[in-house]
Amino acid sequence: MIVIDAASPVPPYEQLRAQLARQIRDRSLAVGTRLPTIRRFAADLGLAVNTVGRAFRELEEAGLIETRGRAGSFVSAGGEQALERARRAARDYATVVTGLGIDPAEAIRIVEAALGRAPVPVDNRIPTATTPSPGTARRPDPGGAWPDTRRKFAGPRPA
Numbered sequence: 001m002i003v004i005d006a007a008s009p010v011p012p013y014e015q016l017r018a019q020l021a022r023q024i025r026d027r028s029l030a031v032g033t034r035l036p037t038i039r040r041f042a043a044d045l046g047l048a049v050n051t052v053g054r055a056f057r058e059l060e061e062a063g064l065i066e067t068r069g070r071a072g073s074f075v076s077a078g079g080e081q082a083l084e085r086a087r088r089a090a091r092d093y094a095t096v097v098t099g100l101g102i103d104p105a106e107a108i109r110i111v112e113a114a115l116g117r118a119p120v121p122v123d124n125r126i127p128t129a130t131t132p133s134p135g136t137a138r139r140p141d142p143g144g145a146w147p148d149t150r151r152k153f154a155g156p157r158p159a
Helices: 012-025 038-045 049-059 078-100 104-112
Strands: 065-067 074-076
Touching: 012 038, 012 049, 038 049, 049 065, 078 104
Parallel strands: none
Antiparallel strands: 065 074
8 A cells, every 4th residue: 555645755656665665575566566657546546647657767867667659667576686786786885895995884874875864974085965076165173063164244345
């Protein structure tokens, strides 16, 4: 059963995509199962056709479903391939972080942040998405805090 929470900060297409992906991965939806049409899903869930279409496109890109033209969309055997691909990526990541000397707990925090679960702690040794790009801000002081770079208003500029 798919439930869309209109009050959730998560977009409806992502709620639908995540719920279908979970059902495919836990095999509630077996390989070969025909999914309702995009229009039918949209009508049943009270969503726009484009919203359901986006969820289906993302599931198809992930290899979890396949669309067979007018025959419809079906649960793909690619779900297993997607899990294996994720496992390979995890092994590769573990090799990289070990080679860089990053603590395993810090490596997990980086992954959680990438998944949107927690902010990455700012560490001057590890560049992160929260660290300003080179040339966009001054370097931190030895204590690690970024200096205040806002301009102070000193009156009108001289002509």
